[in-house]
Amino acid sequence: EPEVTQTPSHQVTQMGQEVILRCVPISNHLYFYWYRQILGQKVEFLVSFYNNEISEKSEIFDDQFSVERPDGSNFTLKIRSTKLEDSAMYFCASSEDAGQGSEQYFGPGTRLTVT
Amino acid sequence: AQSVTQPDIHITVSEGASLELRCNYSYGATPYLFWYVQSPGQGLQLLLKYFSGDTLVQGIKGFEAEFKRSQSSFNLRKPSVHWSDAAEYFCAVGFMNTGFQKLVFGTGTRLLVSP
Numbered sequence: 001e002p003e004v005t006q007t008p009s010h011q012v013t014q015m016g017q018e019v020i021l022r023c024v025p026i027s028n029h030l031y032f033y034w035y036r037q038i039l040g041q042k043v044e045f046l047v048s049f050y051n052n053e054i055s056e057k058s059e060i061f062d063d064q065f066s067v068e069r070p071d072g073s074n075f076t077l078k079i080r081s082t083k084l085e086d087s088a089m090y091f092c093a094s095s096e097d098a099g100q101g102s103e104q105y106f107g108p109g110t111r112l113t114v115t
Numbered sequence: 116a117q118s119v120t121q122p123d124i125h126i127t128v129s130e131g132a133s134l135e136l137r138c139n140y141s142y143g144a145t146p147y148l149f150w151y152v153q154s155p156g157q158g159l160q161l162l163l164k165y166f167s168g169d170t171l172v173q174g175i176k177g178f179e180a181e182f183k184r185s186q187s188s189f190n191l192r193k194p195s196v197h198w199s200d201a202a203e204y205f206c207a208v209g210f211m212n213t214g215f216q217k218l219v220f221g222t223g224t225r226l227l228v229s230p
Contacts, residue, residue, distance in 0.1 A: 004158060031215065042119075043159075043205060043220035056213045091159065098215040101147040101166040106159035
């Protein structure tokens with residue numbers, strides 16, 4: 001069964017450093033998402049991406065964040081200058097369509113620890 | 116504003132006993148509701164979803180959920196829990212803002228299964 005994969009599974013970085021989290025969505029999916037979960041809190045929407053453009057972003061997704069689909073298979077989330085409060089589990093998801101009720105398929109997550 | 120509440124952070128159930136995980140939502144229009152499960156090291160896997168029709172929906176792994184509009188609830192049930200059901204369970208509502216669905220999650224309920 002096709003699945004969304006994410007690398008690395010765990011990333012430790014120092015405050016102020018740049019990190020890139022990588023995702024390989026399901027191959028025939030067109031819509032891509034990033035969510036995050038700070039320990040003990042809700043899974044929160046960060047951004048959705050379609051046709052090489054951001055379709056929606058939350059207020060969390062400020063200028064320090066960016067997303068890219070650099071080739072036909074990868075979807076990346078970059079944090080330019082990490083802060084302590086960026087420590088969280090980051091989930092990538094993809095879907096075939098984006099209408100209400102559509103199923104989003106999630107990867108296993110990358111745990112980001114900022115020290 | 117749309118929100119999802121899962122009042123139970125942890126639940127412990129004996130193997131073979133029945134299970135009910137609670138979910139309440141706040142959403143102005145017809146809700147599209149989802150239950151996801153996350154096993155350790157795995158991504159979020161869709162168990163079931165509801166958006167119209169029969170208010171009792173069947174999902175994978177023997178789970179079902181009942182939509183009750185009057186109570187704004189979408190509780191997840193299983194008649195007989197197996198040790199492999201130990202995981203974290205997330206309720207979510209699908210929210211449309213820009214024409215692309217984003218998921219709004221609850222904080223999750225961690226299910227522990229005792230022998």
